[in-house]
Amino acid sequence: MRIVSFKHDGERRLGVRSGDLVIDLNRAxxxxxxxxxxxxxxxxxxxxxxxxxxxxxxxxxxxxxVQVLAPISDxxxxxxxxxxxADHAVETxxxxxxxxxxxxxxxxxxxxxxxGIRIPPSSAKVDYEAELVAVIGKAGRDIAEADALGYVAxxxxxxxxxARDYQLEKPAGQWLLGKTFDTFAxxxxxxxxxxxxxxxxxxxxxxxxxxxxVQESCTDQLIFRIDRxxxxxxxxxxxxxxxxxxxxxxxGVGMARTPPLWLKSGDTVVCExxxxxxxxxxxx
Ligand code: MG
Numbered sequence: 001m002r003i004v005s006f007k008h009d010g011e012r013r014l015g016v017r018s019g020d021l022v023i024d025l026n027r028a029x030x031x032x033x034x035x036x037x038x039x040x041x042x043x044x045x046x047x048x049x050x051x052x053x054x055x056x057x058x059x060x061x062x063x064x065x066v067q068v069l070a071p072i073s074d075x076x077x078x079x080x081x082x083x084x085x086a087d088h089a090v091e092t093x094x095x096x097x098x099x100x101x102x103x104x105x106x107x108x109x110x111x112x113x114x115x116g117i118r119i120p121p122s123s124a125k126v127d128y129e130a131e132l133v134a135v136i137g138k139a140g141r142d143i144a145e146a147d148a149l150g151y152v153a154x155x156x157x158x159x160x161x162x163a164r165d166y167q168l169e170k171p172a173g174q175w176l177l178g179k180t181f182d183t184f185a186x187x188x189x190x191x192x193x194x195x196x197x198x199x200x201x202x203x204x205x206x207x208x209x210x211x212x213x214v215q216e217s218c219t220d221q222l223i224f225r226i227d228r229x230x231x232x233x234x235x236x237x238x239x240x241x242x243x244x245x246x247x248x249x250x251x252g253v254g255m256a257r258t259p260p261l262w263l264k265s266g267d268t269v270v271c272e273x274x275x276x277x278x279x280x281x282x283x284x
Contacts, residue, residue: 001016001047001050001051001054001192001193001195001196002016002017002190002191002192002193002196003015003016003017003036003039003050003071003154003190003191003192003193004016004017004022004066004068004069004071004188004189004190004191005035005036005068005069005070005071005072005073005112005188005191006022006066006067006068006069007066007067007069008024008061008065008066008067011034012034012035012069012073013025013026013027013034013066014026014032014033014034014035014036014039015061015066016050016053016054017063017190018054018060020062020063020064021060021061021062021063022060022061022062022063022066023053023054023058023059023060023061024059024060024061025039025049025050025053025059027058027059028053028054028056028058028059029049029050029052029053029056031049032046032049032050032053035072035073035074036071036072036135036191036242037072037074037075037241037242040135040136040137040138040153040241040242041241041242043138047193067114068112068113068114068188068189069112069188070110070111070112070113070115070186070187070188071135071156071187071188071189071190071191072110072135072187072191072242072244073107073110074107074242075107075110075242075243075244076240076242076243077104077237077239077240077243077244078104078105078106078107078109078110078185078243078244078246079102079104079233079243079244079245079246080102080103080104080105080160080179080245080246080248081100081101081102081224081229081245081246081247081248082097082101082102082103082175082248083096083097083101083223083248084097084100084101084222084223084224084247084248084249085217085221085222085223085248085249085250085251086221086223087217087221087250087251088248088249088250088251088252088253089223090251091251091252091253091256092253092255092256096223097223099232100224100228100229100232100233102233103175103176103179104176104179104180105160105176105179105180105184105185105246106180108180108182109179109180109181109182109183109184109185110185110186110187111183111185111186111187111281112186112187112188112189113186113188113189113279113280113281114280114281114282115183115186115281116183116281116282116283116284117159117161117183117184117186117263117269117281117282117283117284118181118182118183118284119263119264119265119283119284120163120181122166123163123165123166123178123181124165124262125163125164125165125255125260125262126161126162126163126164126262126263126283127161127162127163127164127253127254127255127262127263128159128161128162128207128209128214128215128253128254128263128269128271129159129160129161129162129207129215129249129253130157130158130159130205130206130207130215130249130250130271130272130273131157131158131159131160131205131246131247131248131249131271132155132157132158132200132203132205132219132247132273132276133155133156133157133158133187133244133245133246133247134152134154134155134200134226134230134244134245134247135152135153135154135155135156135191135242135243135244135245136151136152136153136230136239136240136241136242136243136244136245137151137152137153137154137194137241138150138151138153138239138241139238139239139240139241140234140238140239141234141235141237141238141239142234142235143230143231143234143239144231145227145228145230145231146227148226148227148228148229148230148231148234149194149200149226149227149230151230151234151239152194152200152226152230153191153193153194153241154191154192154193154194154196154197155191155192155194155197155200155273155276156187156188156190156191156192156244156276156277157187157188157189157271157272157273157276157277157278157279158185158186158187158244158246158271158279159185159186159187159207159269159271159279159281160179160184160185160246160249161179161181161183161184161185161186161263162178162179162184162253163177163178163179163181163184164178164255165178166178167179168255186271186279186281187244187279188277188279189277189278189279190276190277192275192276192277196275197275197276200219200226201219201220201222201225201226202218202219202220203218203219203273203274203275203276204216204217204218204272204273204274205217205218205219205249205250205272205273205274206271206272207252207269207270207271207272208269208270208272209261209263209267209268209269209270210267210268211268214252214253214254214261215249215250215251215252215253216250216252217250217251217252219247219273221250222247222248223248224248226245226247229245229247230245233245263283264283265283265284266282266283267282267283268280268281268282268283269281269282269283
């Protein structure tokens with residue numbers, strides 16, 4: 001099932017893509033909430049309700065009439081993994097990590113497809129990073145690796161926009177600040193339920209900047225796989241439905257090029273994950 005958050009008649013709505021249509025779930029079944037975090041918090045029964053809502057054929061809107069938003073606007077946590085592709089770690093001249101490198105973004109950084117990535121006046125080194133994002137579907141802590149994929153409700157595409165001067169050149173390296181400027185976390189367009197993705201570790205990932213492919217890899221290159229990450233992190237904090245896990249970016253980032261390639265106003269960045277979607281944002 002491909003679920004979208006969208007704006008229609010000025011309201012935030014939740015729908016399921018069905019061919020050229022979007023089924024407005026809350027209008028087809030008022031028991032289904034109109035936002036993804038509440039939908040996921042409702043447990044597996046919500047997916048069954050959504051399936052019935054789609055089958056009812058009610059509340060269908062032409063997909064061309066809706067504005068697709070970020071799939072989720074208010075996750076409790078946005079957790080990001082750094083240096084999770086060995087060849088990306090090498091290109092950044094950092095050590096290949098022996099444990100996950102973890103940082104975070106705030107929800108104020110989230111934007112949807114088509115929204116502008118803003119270059120902040122205080123950074124001259126804004127870089128792109130295409131990533132697979134896992135979306136947590138149920139609460140848990142101290143999760144065994146063997147059970148961890150059962151906590152993933154589905155996936156979306158994410159762009160871990162990064163101000164390298166903040167991340168790497170400020171005293172002590174301000175990873176959090178460099179990664180969480182407003183608009184630095186585009187996600188979407190679709191939230192794809194996990195049952196549609198039989199193997200999340202076999203998906204092509206790429207970034208296309210102004211029509212040129214600048215990153216191209218596969219999630220089979222992840223150093224720490226999603227089940228390992230969830231288990232590792234769950235021994236530190238409790239996961240809750242709607243939490244986003246950015247899984248890391250492959251090589252090809254702008255900072256590793258000669259000369260470096262920084263994002264600038266007027267650029268168009270496309271992040272793609274095969275089977276999940278294509279996320280396009282202008283730079284402003
Ligand atoms: Mg990243």
